[in-house]
Amino acid sequence: MVTIGDVARVAGVSRSTASYALSGKRTISPAVRQKVADAVAELGYTPNAGARALATSRTNVIALLGQFFEDEFAPAMLQYILGVTDRARELGFDTLLVSDSDGVSALRRISDSRMADGFVLLNVAENDERLAPLRSASQPAALVGLPGNSEGIDAFDLDFAAAGELMVERMHELGHRELILVSQPEHVVERGGAYVWRLANAAAARAATLGVTLHHYYAASSQPEIGKDLNAFLDAHPDATGLLLNNEAAAAALPNVLQARSLAVPADMSVIGRYSETFARTFSLPYSAIDSAPDLLGRRAVEHLVSRIDGTADADTHVVDLIAPIIDDRGSVAAPPSR
Amino acid sequence: MVTIGDVARVAGVSRSTASYALSGKRTISPAVRQKVADAVAELGYTPNAGARALATSRTNVIALLGQFFEDEFAPAMLQYILGVTDRARELGFDTLLVSDSDGVSALRRISDSRMADGFVLLNVAENDERLAPLRSASQPAALVGLPGNSEGIDAFDLDFAAAGELMVERMHELGHRELILVSQPEHVVERGGAYVWRLANAAAARAATLGVTLHHYYAASSQPEIGKDLNAFLDAHPDATGLLLNNEAAAAALPNVLQARSLAVPADMSVIGRYSETFARTFSLPYSAIDSAPDLLGRRAVEHLVSRIDGTADADTHVVDLIAPIIDDRGSVAAPPSR
DNA sequence: CTGAAAGCGCTTACAG
DNA sequence: CTGAAAGCGCTTACAG
Incomplete structure (x- = not known):
């Protein structure tokens, strides 16, 4: 050599x-x-990277800690990952992808062995166990997802509360008065998936002030259960004219369900989803949706992390960057049918 | 510290x-x-990982080189990735995920700087440019995908030729005599996606010997184009009784297409796909399919790579491991309708 | 503007 | 069974 x-x-x-x-x-x-x-x-x-790391205490590597649950929508994760790896490279860093089921010990291992200069955590839960070791780590971190307490750590997420409000407001403006909100399965919430209730609670509050009836359901995250769930919700609320979907599997399954019920979108039913533009394109989902922007969030997290590693970010202030929801209009929202 | x-x-x-x-x-x-x-x-x-790497010339890191094309089916990639990272951890290695668009220079960079002990390459093409720098690298490698010349490197892939034959044979056994094979877009082939023609050529050859008519088409890899393509194929061959799909997007779009044409599976049309079990579950695809086994392939590649790193593999012999196709039966294949 | 030397934190022959 | 020392390949004060 x-x-x-x-x-x-x-x-x-x-x-x-x-x-x-x-x-x-x-x-x-x-x-x-x-x-x-x-x-x-x-x-x-x-x-030689090892020699340089030893001499400089800098690896030019960031560690990306994912959490991959069987029951969550795996395809969406890749977009976050690629946002992180691509932006990291642009900034001169390589990315260690850590998929250990035990995120806590993985974090300790990587941190203590000094394999990376910083951490990006994906899929951060309300009370994420990884935050404790992260706070005592000597490397900085950026979160994708908003925990209950993000003190001392930078966090990046879609503004799910604003997303819930926006969905309800858009429907209300057009005259809808009875809506169904389909969330992820309840165990996602139990596991700390705060984005589920942040959106749902905000939507419910906004609906209440606007005088809109909102039926909220947790539903399965895979077929065929989700199809049955959707049919059950529609059966239970025949007067509902709008569907709000915070559940990718529901969005993927809905076209078949509506077709089988001979419901046209948006003539008979208006729909607003929440998923990434890539997801919409891949599965040709015909619904207007709030872009969950995984690529953007991954990139932002890395950018901020690198500024911490370089010491250019303000050490005393930590950011909570909630990106504003934007509805990508695919024509699935209109005035409700007149009765 | x-x-x-x-x-x-x-x-x-x-x-x-x-x-x-x-x-x-x-x-x-x-x-x-x-x-x-x-x-x-x-x-x-x-x-300290850097110090140990410097002293031992061992990083306990493997580099995973992906290639992510806009027009290929991204969701499937994550399964390969997780197969690699999970198995690597079990064997004591961490994984550097490299998504550089320029795989050649990324490979050189990682190899020359000695950031990793070996490489796993995903999505390997017929004449993959990355093979040249790989052969001159001092670290061993394992490929997922079979290039035209895999000399000196271990390669792991689904046996796509056998898959093509198996699809045709199964249909033939049940009495089908006119089939449509839907492949990935032609530019995937031009880019060197050998798995497309390996399956197609073998299917065509087997069909010829069995006296089965096989119509082969390249088709789009996303909606809404793929839906139109499928309809055009079905319009062109009204007597075809079986569909063979080597195109994930086609599988995802087919339920809607068949429903719109009032074709029941398998009563009116038999279908065999080629995609992963995870993919089938996620999108509730109701078709019998040859499992592309991304997780297994990723794991095998890592296992073999680690045996090379440890020096336990035979240095003179390189493996080409083509896993035998297995049809996961989901009940979408039956005898053709009598006319 | 340049060089000799120390040091980063390990591992591993060499000696005993 | 254990220790003192050299060396892995860099970077960076220290000197000039």
């Missing part, structure tokens, strides 16, 4: 000069700079 | 003794071993 010693020898300078010529951390005469550059090109030198 | 020097001091031994006590690489008296263990527990010692 070619080392900086080889570069120095070929260039006819000392190792320190070679190092400085490469890092630019002190002024080097043009002639020497050129000789070093030539030697690097000739030998094909790349610094 | 706590180092092995701290452990040695607290245990009252030398650093080398502390190191040996932890690695077990030479015999240590029980008393000393206990003192070292106590010191580790008391101090909460974890070895």
Whole structure:
């Protein structure tokens, strides 16, 4: 393997000069700079990452801690992951993907062994167990998802409360007075999936003030159960004219359900979902939806994390960045049918 | 940070003794071993990964190189990734996820900087550009996907040729004589997606020998185009009684298409797909399908890679492991309707 | 503007 | 059974 010693020898300078010529951390005469550059090109030198990490206490690696639950919608996770890895590379970092089921010990292991300069946590729960080891870690972190207490850590998430309000308001404006909200399964909530109740509670509150009837249900996250659930909700509320979906599987299953019931969208039923643009495209979901923006959230989390690693972020202030919901209009919302 | 020097001091031994006590690489008296263990527990010692990598030339990291194309079916990729990361952890490795669009230079960068002990490549193409730098890399590799020339590298893939034959044979056995095979878009083939023509060619050959008419089409990989494509194929071949799908998007879109045409499965139309069990479950796809087994392939690739890293695999022999296709029966195949 | 040297935290021959 | 020392490949004060 070619080392900086080889570069120095070929260039006819000392190792320190070679190092400085490469890092630019002190002024080097043009002639020497050129000789070093030539030697690097000739030998094909790349610094040894482990040696550099040992000398600088910097790995240029960030650790991405995912949590992959059987009962959650796996396909959506990849978008977050790619947002993180892509943005990290742009900023000069590689990404260690950690999928250990025991996130707490994985976090300790990575942190204590100094394999990474910082952490991005995905799928953060209301009382996420990983926050305690994270707070005592020596590396900074950024969360995707909003825990109950994000003190001392930067957090990035969709503003699910505003999303719930927006869904109800849009329906109300158009004249809808009875809506059904379909959430993720209840055990997602029990596990700490705060986004579920943040959206649902806000939607319920807004509905109450607007005089809109809102029926809220938890529903399955996979077929065929979700199809049955949707039929049951529609059977139970024949006068409902709008569906709000905070459940990807429900969105994927709905076209078949509505078709079987001969309900046209938006003539008979208006629908607003909450899922990513990629998800909509992949499955051709024909519903207007609030973009959950996984790519954007991943990128933001990394950007902020890197500013912490570099020490450019304000050490005393931590951000909670809730991105405002935007409805991608796919034409699935209109005035309710007149009776 | 706590180092092995701290452990040695607290245990009252030398650093080398502390190191040996932890690695077990030479015999240590029980008393000393206990003192070292106590010191580790008391101090909460974890070895510094960079320092260890520098001393041993081993990182205990594998690099996973993905290729994520806009026009391929992204959700399926996560299953491969998790197969790799999970199995790697079981074997004591962490995983660096590399999603650079320029896989060639990413490979060089990781290899030359010695950030990883080996590589797993996903989505390997017929003439994959990454194979050249891989062959000159000092670390071993395992491929998921079968290139035209896998000499000197281990490769793991579904046996797509056998899959094509199996699909045709199953249909033929039940009496079908006219089939439609729907492949991925043609540009996937042009890019080197050999699995597309491996399945298609084998299916065509088997159909020819069995006297079955097989109409082969490339089709879109997303909605709404794929829905239109499917309708066009069915319009063009009204006597076809069986559909073979080597295209996930087609499988996802087919239920709506068939319902709109009032075709029941399997009474009017038999269907065999090729996608993962997870994919089937997530989207409730009701078709019998050959399991593409992404999780298994990822795990196998890692296992073999680790045996190469450890030097336990035979250095002179490289494996091409094509897993045999298995049809998960979901009841979508039956005898054709009598006319 | 450049060089010799120390040090990052490990592991592992070498000696005893 | 254990210790002192060298070395892995970098970076960066310290000196000039």
